[in-house]
Structure formats: C-alpha cells, structure tokens
Amino acid sequence: MANNEVKIDVAKLTAKDFQSDQDVRWCPGCGDYSILAQVQRVFPDMGKKKEDIVWISGIGCSSRFPYYMDTYGFHGIHGRAPAIATGLKVAHPNLSVWVATGDGDLMSIGGNHFIHACRKNIDLKIILFNNRIYGLTKGQYSPTSEKGKVTKSTPFGSVDYPFNPPSLALGAEATFVARSIDREPKHMQEMIKRAAEHKGIAFLEVFQNCNIFNDGAYAPLTDKDVKLDNVIVLEHGQPMVFGKEKNKGIKLDGFSPVVVDLNDGKHSINDLWVHDEKDENPIRAFILAHLTDSTDLPTPIGVFRQVIKETYDDGVENQIKAVTQKKGKGTLHQLLYNANTWEVE
Amino acid sequence: MAQVNGKEVKSLSEVTVRFAGDSGDGMQLTGSQFSDTTALVGNDLSTLPDYPAEIRAPAGTLYGVSGFQLHFSSNDIHTPGDTPDVLVAMNPAALKINLKDLKQGGVVIVNEDSFDSKNLKMAGYSVNPLDDESLTGYKVHQVPITTLTQTALKESKLGTKEVQRCKNFFALGMMYWMFSRPIEPTLEWIESKFKGNEDLIWANQKALKSGYYFGEQTEIFTTRFTVDPAKLPKGTYRNVSGNEAIALGFVAAAELSNLPLFLGSYPITPASDILHYLSKYKNYGVKTFQAEDEIAGIASAIGAAFGGSLAITTTSGPGVALKTEAMGLAVMTELPLVIINIQRGGPSTGLPTKTEQADLFQAIYGRNGEAPIPVIATSTPSDCFYLSIEAAKIALKYMTPVMLLSDGYIANGSEPWKLPNVDELETFHKEFRTEVENFNSYDRDENLARPWAVPGTPGLEHRIGGLEKHHITGNVSYDPDNHDFMVRLRAQKVAEIVKDVPDLEVRGDQEGELLVLGWGGTYGAITEAVDRILANGMNVSQAHLKYLNPFPKNLGDVLSRFKTILIPELNLGQLATVIRATYLREVVSLTKIKGLPFKSMEVESKISEILGGSNGK
Ligand code: SF4
Numbered sequence: 033m034a035n036n037e038v039k040i041d042v043a044k045l046t047a048k049d050f051q052s053d054q055d056v057r058w059c060p061g062c063g064d065y066s067i068l069a070q071v072q073r074v075f076p077d078m079g080k081k082k083e084d085i086v087w088i089s090g091i092g093c094s095s096r097f098p099y100y101m102d103t104y105g106f107h108g109i110h111g112r113a114p115a116i117a118t119g120l121k122v123a124h125p126n127l128s129v130w131v132a133t134g135d136g137d138l139m140s141i142g143g144n145h146f147i148h149a150c151r152k153n154i155d156l157k158i159i160l161f162n163n164r165i166y167g168l169t170k171g172q173y174s175p176t177s178e179k180g181k182v183t184k185s186t187p188f189g190s191v192d193y194p195f196n197p198p199s200l201a202l203g204a205e206a207t208f209v210a211r212s213i214d215r216e217p218k219h220m221q222e223m224i225k226r227a228a229e230h231k232g233i234a235f236l237e238v239f240q241n242c243n244i245f246n247d248g249a250y251a252p253l254t255d256k257d258v259k260l261d262n263v264i265v266l267e268h269g270q271p272m273v274f275g276k277e278k279n280k281g282i283k284l285d286g287f288s289p290v291v292v293d294l295n296d297g298k299h300s301i302n303d304l305w306v307h308d309e310k311d312e313n314p315i316r317a318f319i320l321a322h323l324t325d326s327t328d329l330p331t332p333i334g335v336f337r338q339v340i341k342e343t344y345d346d347g348v349e350n351q352i353k354a355v356t357q358k359k360g361k362g363t364l365h366q367l368l369y370n371a372n373t374w375e376v377e
Numbered sequence: 378m379a380q381v382n383g384k385e386v387k388s389l390s391e392v393t394v395r396f397a398g399d400s401g402d403g404m405q406l407t408g409s410q411f412s413d414t415t416a417l418v419g420n421d422l423s424t425l426p427d428y429p430a431e432i433r434a435p436a437g438t439l440y441g442v443s444g445f446q447l448h449f450s451s452n453d454i455h456t457p458g459d460t461p462d463v464l465v466a467m468n469p470a471a472l473k474i475n476l477k478d479l480k481q482g483g484v485v486i487v488n489e490d491s492f493d494s495k496n497l498k499m500a501g502y503s504v505n506p507l508d509d510e511s512l513t514g515y516k517v518h519q520v521p522i523t524t525l526t527q528t529a530l531k532e533s534k535l536g537t538k539e540v541q542r543c544k545n546f547f548a549l550g551m552m553y554w555m556f557s558r559p560i561e562p563t564l565e566w567i568e569s570k571f572k573g574n575e576d577l578i579w580a581n582q583k584a585l586k587s588g589y590y591f592g593e594q595t596e597i598f599t600t601r602f603t604v605d606p607a608k609l610p611k612g613t614y615r616n617v618s619g620n621e622a623i624a625l626g627f628v629a630a631a632e633l634s635n636l637p638l639f640l641g642s643y644p645i646t647p648a649s650d651i652l653h654y655l656s657k658y659k660n661y662g663v664k665t666f667q668a669e670d671e672i673a674g675i676a677s678a679i680g681a682a683f684g685g686s687l688a689i690t691t692t693s694g695p696g697v698a699l700k701t702e703a704m705g706l707a708v709m710t711e712l713p714l715v716i717i718n719i720q721r722g723g724p725s726t727g728l729p730t731k732t733e734q735a736d737l738f739q740a741i742y743g744r745n746g747e748a749p750i751p752v753i754a755t756s757t758p759s760d761c762f763y764l765s766i767e768a769a770k771i772a773l774k775y776m777t778p779v780m781l782l783s784d785g786y787i788a789n790g791s792e793p794w795k796l797p798n799v800d801e802l803e804t805f806h807k808e809f810r811t812e813v814e815n816f817n818s819y820d821r822d823e824n825l826a827r828p829w830a831v832p833g834t835p836g837l838e839h840r841i842g843g844l845e846k847h848h849i850t851g852n853v854s855y856d857p858d859n860h861d862f863m864v865r866l867r868a869q870k871v872a873e874i875v876k877d878v879p880d881l882e883v884r885g886d887q888e889g890e891l892l893v894l895g896w897g898g899t900y901g902a903i904t905e906a907v908d909r910i911l912a913n914g915m916n917v918s919q920a921h922l923k924y925l926n927p928f929p930k931n932l933g934d935v936l937s938r939f940k941t942i943l944i945p946e947l948n949l950g951q952l953a954t955v956i957r958a959t960y961l962r963e964v965v966s967l968t969k970i971k972g973l974p975f976k977s978m979e980v981e982s983k984i985s986e987i988l989g990g991s992n993g994k
Contacts, residue, residue, distance in 0.1 A: 052840070054852065083835045088680070089842075098840050099853065104832040106683055107842025109706050112676040115668065119677025120832070122666055123639045124684035127832050145676075148669035348664055355659035362661040364632050364799040367625060371615045372562065373796070374417050376606070 063214030063240035094161035097132035111142025150204035266334030271304035391450035393458030398467030408445025416616035419606030425457035455901035469500035490523035550588020619787035624654030626765025641677035685831035731972025732785035756900035818851035888938035906980035
C-alpha cells in the first residue's frame, strides 16, 4: 500500500494534535470522555496522516464526537452515519473512515444501515457508545435497554427485548467484532488499534456509562470489587480464564458454555475453551456474544471475531480497473457516439 | 401511387402506431425495437410506453394490458400522437382497452388466435367483437399470429411456451413490412441479446422474418406505407430515452468538471434505468452504489460529495419523501449534490408506472425549515442530457443540492437526438480549496458558495454537520442573530442563481391575448397544440419553464405582457399556485391527473375556448 511513506512524518503526532479547538460539552463524568481520550491517545500511532482520517456521526450525545477530533468530521443526521461513511469510503477509498454512534443511533433508527455496512464489508470502523439509554432526548429506554427498564417513556417498565450488538453484528456478517468498557482505558486502546488495523468493517462496542440517565448500568463490570468475577477478557489462542484469583474458566459443553472452578480438583486449564477469534465458523463467536444472556456467565470483552474477506470498496475499485483494462478508458465522444447512430445530410 | 408485388404503396407524412398485448407479450420490447429502427431510417419520432405496475399480470386480463405507442413522421413532431392510426392488439383485452383511442377508420390488426372464449370472457366480451358490429368503421385485419408463429417455428428445439413467446417478433415483422422498415437492425439486436443461445436466436429471427414475408405474401394486406425521412437539421443522430440521456448527461458532467461521478441509489420505478445505465460506465470511473434504502442512497451521495465527488442520487416521488431530511442536511452542509426525481403518479405508491407532475411543491418546498433548493425540470428526452449537465454545474458553482425533475413520460419515451460536438461542450472545473492560510469552512466566494475542502487535504481538517453553522467559521452556533443571518444567506445564495438563468423565451408574439406557460414533460403537447392554433390563423404565444427555482428574472415581465396566462399541468395546478403567489396575478389552470400525458387536442381545445371569447385572430 502507498501508506508506507506516510508513517515517517506522522510519527511526530501526539494526542494533542487530535484535539480540536472546540470545548467538549458532555456532562462531567460521562463515559464519552474516556472514549475520546483513548482515541486521541491511539491515533498518533496509527500510521495515518491526520488529513486522511474522517469521523462521521449521527445524532445523540456520542455523535458530537467528530467536533472534538481535529480530523475531518461530519456530524450527520440520526442513524445515517454508516450510510454517509459508506459513500465517502467507496468514493474515496484512501481515507480512514470512522463512525461514532450510540445505541439509539445505530441500533434503532440506523439499524438498516448498520447491518448492510456489515454485510457489504465496507472498510469502516464503527465505535458504538452503548449506554443503554437515550441521553440527548433525556432518558427514554433504548434498543439495548434491558427488558423491564423503567424510563420516562416506559413508566411501568419496557416490555421489549434488547438487541445484543455483537450478536447482531455477527449475524450481519461483520468481519471484525469487539467490545470494550469505558473504564478500561488500556483495553480500549488495544481494541481501537485492532479495529484500525482490520481491513474491512470493524465493529467495536464500548460499554459507556451515562451518569445522568442510566448511572451504574455497567457497575457490575466496572466496580473494582466484583468486575474480575463478572468480566472475561478474550485473548486469541488463550484458554478462557477469569475471576479475581484467575480461578474460574469457561468450558464448552457441546454448544453450552459452563463456568468451572479450576480449584475444585476436577477441572484443569486444559479443559477450557480456547478462544479462536479467527475461526471461520461463527458459531463460537455467537456463543460468546450470548454469554451475557445468563447472569451466571461473565461478560466478554475483547475481539469476538476477526476474519478477512474482500471489502466492498476494494471490490468496486477492482471491477473498475478490470473493465477499464478490457474496454479502455472511455472518452466523451465514445460515450455519445458509440450507439446506433445515423447521419442526416 | 406505386405498385410493388401487386400491392399498393402509399406515402404518408406521419403515422401513430400502438402495440398492445399482455404484459408478458413483450410489447415494450416490440415497441422499442420499432422505435430504434424507425429512428435509424431517419423519421422524427416520439414514444409513449404505457404498462401496468405488475410485471406479469395474469394473462388475458384488462389490467394486465401493456401498450407502446409510437408516432413517427417525415416532419418535426413533438408528441407520441393523440390517436393511433394503427392498433396491433395481441388479445381481446388489449383490443377492449385500446380501441376507444383509435382514430375513426383506423387500422386494427388482431391476433385472431387469442380470441377464444376464455380470453373473450376475461376481457368482458359476451360476443366476439370480430363477429359483431364492434369494429365497424375500422379496417380490421385478422391474423392468426400464434398459429403462424408456431408453423414457422415447427423445426425449433424450443418448447411450446417459448415458441409462443416469439409471436411478438412475428407481429413486429409484419409491421416492418407494412411500414417499409428494414428488419436487419432487429435481427442484429436479437443476435446480441440472446448471445450464446442459438435456439433462441434462430427462433426469434425466424419469427421476425416470417412476419415480414407474411406481410408481403398475404392477401390480407393490400397496402403498404412509406414514411419519408424527416427533414431534420444536418448532423449525427441517435435515438435516446429520457433516463438514458440523464445517465449520459452526468457521465459527461463528470468528464467536463473533471470529477469522479458517484451515484447512490435505491431501485424505484421509473428511475431505476438511470442506475442501470450508469452501472455500465465503469470504464469512465463511474461508481454506482445500490444502497439498502432511499435514505442510504442520498446519504452515501452526501458522503461522496464531502469527499470531492460529483455526487447524485436518483429516485421518484416516494423516494424523495424519504430523502427529505438528508436533503436538508445537504442544504445545511452546503455540499454539491443533484437529486433526480423521475415523477410518477402519487400520492403514496400511487401509480408507479404512470406519469404525473405532482411533485413540484415537494421539490420547491418539501423540507423542514427554510431549506431552499434550486429546481430545474427537463422537457424532452434529449433535453435531459443538457439539463443534467446544467444541474451539476449549478450544484458545483454554488455548493448546493439541486433538484432535477423529470417524469415517467420523458424517462421512458424516446426521440431522435442530434448529438452535440463534444468539443463544444463547455468544461466547468471546480477548484478544491487547498490553501491553508485564512481557511474558514463557511467563508463565501462571490457566488456565496463556501469552499470545498475535501478530506485528504493537509491543514484543512474541519467539521461540518446538520447543526446551524456560524457564519464564516462554520462552528456550531445557537446564536439567534446568526441563525437569522444564515437562513437569509442560504436563501439569498439560491435566489442569486438567477444570474445564470437564461431569460425565458417567448415563442410567437411577445405580448398579446394569451400565453401558454408550461414546464416539464408537457412541452410536446403544448407545442403541437400551439402549432395547430397558429396554423388555424389564431394567435397564441408559448413559453416553457426549465428553471422553477429560481424563476428566470424576466418571468414577471413576460407574464405582465399577456392578458391571459394558461398553465397546463399534470397536477392540480402547482405551478399555477406558485406563479400566483410569486407574481400576484391570476392565471388559468388546465389540469389532468390520469397518469397519462396531455393529448395535444386537450390543450388545443382549451386554447380555442379561451380565444373563442376574444379577438384571438
Ligand atoms: S446525557 Fe449521558 S451520555 Fe449524554 S453526555 Fe450526559 S452523561 Fe453522557
């Protein structure tokens, strides 16, 4: 790729270079700050020129993100960021195109664009700021809110079931699916890097606390005392171990994940499920995505799946090249006159 | 009168033929082949395909009838003809639906084989119209087209169904003979269309030839007609449909502006053909993106425009409704974009395959907030080429979305087009902003356009979006005065496009009793009506609007010079309303909402009615 020479002069960039001159206006304490900070920390090392990076967003708290990044940015309309990003990426494939979006924006009004961007494997990086609530419209339940959620629009509790974002992404054939948490900066940085390096659609869900309308939604995953027992960090090629004492593991019983105690004398590390994010078969990635269905199982963070296939944008370029090679570059004259024409004298 | 093979040869100056049959009978194909061949022999022509929304409605039903009308002439013509001279009816339903339109004394050619009791019943005939008085006054030719096709193809390896499907080529062959057209262009077309399937090529070619020879030999036809080439201006011509001309226009616009063309689109009748055509031009670097929905169609185009492409989105009215919010975004972000609306019958799903002009309000006003968009409308198939270029030019020069209106009639209709010399097409290169010093994303040039600074340009990193922008800096601004200022500025920018809008030309006297003012696809019908009025010694003037927002600067003056303004429209008077509101003057509105274009007769009689009461002579 032509990006090799680029690396030399971007090495000097720092996090500060990615901070725009706009005041950040999220509520104090909002998880969005952490995401912004991790992105700004990671981007200098991405090997991309600042001017080749574009952030695109929809509507919602998270969608203010582009204003705070000193890259090119486009604050779009509700739900349409993946579609705007798709047009930009397909038309101008040299750009690194990122989407900042929320659970209402991406999973509700923008659901259609999301699944099709995944299906087509457009080389976009989508970061979902999942706070399980509508923040900007002041606290209605969202498509990722748990059933029974009491909000202004559901005073007696919501009666619908939430989306499971990684499962949805996997179902839509996304080639990279990962998750992180706002309170895990190091992990999030790693995930942002991995997303950036992936060629193809990269979907990164970040559990983000909205301390105004849904405070503590992820407390079991972030509180020091309990988080190690509730979170499992996925690592490629590694057995699935978790727990404060690293004393628990997940074993696959057929298609059923079960938690085993590594100290009970009956189980050893060799019994555990070894995570393979490159598995061509998506079944295990789905099982991982659905660990959250049961309170007995830990919530995974990390890369669920990464597979490689041709991107849509490359497909378009290649087709243009192939046809042009065969037919030759068209001229205006050919355009009009290569038809059934006749002369009037 | 000449004699050939014992048959009379009559020379006509113009003929209108209508092919009608089941939607599965291939009438559109037959009609377009006849049109292409007719164009090649040098007649002027105009076509009107008229087909149901169902792809294959049940055979034999009235609602499944598909028609293709074609008017060709040795003179300059403007419409597909009010009343056909010849009707080819492939079944009783086609006869039933179309007979009422046929000229008194016109020619009816029917596929006799299809007049069985089942088909008659389905068409609602209790008695076979071939046997009673129904067709008195017409010249009826009964031809057993199905049987003749089967006999001709008895050596074919195709199944009975497939053989029967070749009967439209038999009918076409007959018509080629009757109107003295060559069969070679269609033989070649069949060859390339069915490439690789020798059986189909053989069968369809054989059917076509058999139809032609049948015409020559049968006693049924005693007369054969010729229509001399039209005395068109010298040049190279091709036949073109409106949708094809739009595709060509935007590929040309991309070349002339030296920008890559990007189309984001979702399939919708009657606009999909533009997507089909543009998808072929890969070797022009054209990128077409078939989006997941209408909104993604325009949103992707906006993304491409942000990146520096000449971006367009194609659709029809219901699709425009879905794109409305994104159009507002393009207004706010001041990005160049062309939205192409091939209007069809509405509201809602309405009449997908029929024509209408009822989206004018939608085009001019149909967005939330004050969101002005320039609107231009094509009037004929070949006009689509030039107006597509014009739309692109305006979009780029003024950094604005532009709405280009066409309609189902223009889109599917075709006409001979005198090709322009490509060297004479004007280039319009648009400079991207590259200079870092003093860059402000909402700065203005002399046309009030903001700079186009595309991603990839070092030092110009900036953010745009749908929130109100601060004048000059482009930062988000909730300041009341700034909002007031920006709303007026955006309105002013669009209003000032008027400086590029040519003055409205008036055909005929520049002042007087009556001006017929049209827009869009009514051009042909109005022109023909006005021609006839003038030929009858009465006086009327004509003007046709291409720019609907902003209007040409002399429009008010033109209107003031006529006592009466007649505005024929295929809606309930939308242009009439806008004219009344803009110029505070009364106009006469002639409206029709049948999913069909005006017949020139309809416009003519309204003109006569108005002039009748005054001294129009
Ligand atoms: S409302 Fe919630 S999500 Fe929005 S900025 Fe405030 S804390 Fe963050």
